[in-house]
Amino acid sequence: MQDRFVLHNLKRVSGESIDIVVENGSIAQVTEAGLAFGHRMTDCSGVYVSSGWIDLHVHAFPDFDPYGDDIDEIGIKQGVTTIVDAGSCGADRIADLAATREYARTKMFAFLNVSRIGLARVDELSNLEWIDTKKAVQAVQDFSGFIVGLKARISRSVVRDSGLEPLRIARSLSVQTSLPLMVHIGSGPPGIEEVIPLLENKDIITHYLNGKSNNLFDEEGKPLQALLDAIGRGVHLDVGHGTASFSFKAAEAAKRRHIRINTISTDIYRGNRLNGPVYSMAHVLTKFLYLGYSLEEVISAVTTRAAEWLEKPELGRIRVGDAANLTLFTVRNEPIALLDSEGEQRIAEKRIEAKGVVINGEFIECEIRT
Template identity: 65%
Template structure:
């Protein structure tokens, strides 16, 4: 691929920067206006076009750059219906360079998911469903015999760089008569494997007051802004004690928008009380990508601008915060010497209708639009030609 200079990219803190990528490695990061003539001893960023071995791309006005977006909750195993989709359709094609499958597969199919990830352009990681059948059925924790502890432990041993945590969906339609017992088993498996839990919350039983006390530091509550009766806020919008206690002990709050798990009203209540998301994720799969209300990561991020969050803090929740939870800080930074991992986007100042999982529609005056991405030596953009 050679050397490529990307110019006039804006960071979310407002600074304009120029980037040099050499054979897939980010070799220079400079605030615009600094002399780039020492890049490999040649070149002048003001000369434009292609010069001295550099391909130069002038970013269109208003183009932002961040480290590659990370979606901590997706469903990327297309064989499972309804919760599945193609990896790159919910990843790189949406400007998301890293996706984390949130428990689509248990031990029975995790090898297949890992193999499909190696063929994709999007970086794929996974939470392992504690049920060996995963989302082959959507009541995967209704039969405790499907929690095969030996298989969970073996899968974690087999794929230590791929599996980042364990997933347990703890809501009525999933656990049925098993109640809280699958979460008790998940806690034991977490201790045995050393991996944190991502816990899906939803309709009772079990009651949310039974669920949250079992979570520990770095465990994740996903869907924490849902508007269901069994949510984390009382009728007046005040956070339950179990939620504030969990935040104090370091439990991680993840959005997990999904088809039925994000409410503008709940999000506003959370914001009023300073209960902010650690990470913003989509819970995207084919149905809610094509038909809404999710559509894309950019659409979900736009909802947080509408809620009054700033651009910098919003993007941080899909870059730095997510990378830190994963223990891969390099994925959340733009730093010379790292493999190129970038997302390009704009913020359009125009009226846009946004809808939550409750069907509430709001008109926002700002909309984030993904424009492309870079992963190593591969460029994905209508503007950039590899």
């Protein structure tokens, strides 16, 4: 007997009303609302649908503290069907991280931390002996379908006296492995204008809207020339909200100056999921709706744009014949208090709330609200 169900009267972010038929794990039909029928029909009136949300920056290795969490807690339970662990593990533990996928329903990929110890310590690049290039190259070969890039956290508390040298080594590893870099920026030294010129096409700046003194905007909110040059080279801008890396003032400056968001990610882990200011992907997306971005812009930053960076376009579309990979969500006219990493509070009049996902042929209701 075929496994078939119908999601009835959904809305795309464009406003179009549709029915989606899922059969044996794939999208069998996408029709005008009211035209699809089946013995298992779910009424989704008032609910939006997109391809499954992708979070390009999470920490999903539960063994590590503070930067760790369980895959499904930051994945399907909050409407995210695909997560990318952003360098929790280096070569020493990447096999253990990969093994955790066997017990999860959320899809997961990973950036390999260029430090072999990964986030077993929070100053993992302070000792250059912890950067074992041979082990890193071997790990990339062993987990080629899983590792999508290399991660280097280039801020004062991580590199300490090593300065820019970890980034230079990471750049060399990028050339050897043909993988892009995700570079965490934060407090200096190294100075941000030393870091950014080392990044190339498809490399990622994560935390680009942080409010620290070593950030990408001057005191008047004007983007640094180094940032504009990086954008011109094709460097990708990723939010990476996190506990300490998102500022409303920086985000407002970026919007005024037409600095385009490439991807919105959470940098979520157990602490900031439970205690804020992240809480969930929907909560972070609500902040960008508050900032004045359209719903289409906000959702594309966690669907099509993230899928394009991953070079997995099928994850960012709803098309007959593809695996059913969907997120269902609502936009409620209900005030919500939003807090950034600097302690600034704003009140939004609308909130995005994840309702459920379709993944692996199953409709799963979300457990985590905005």
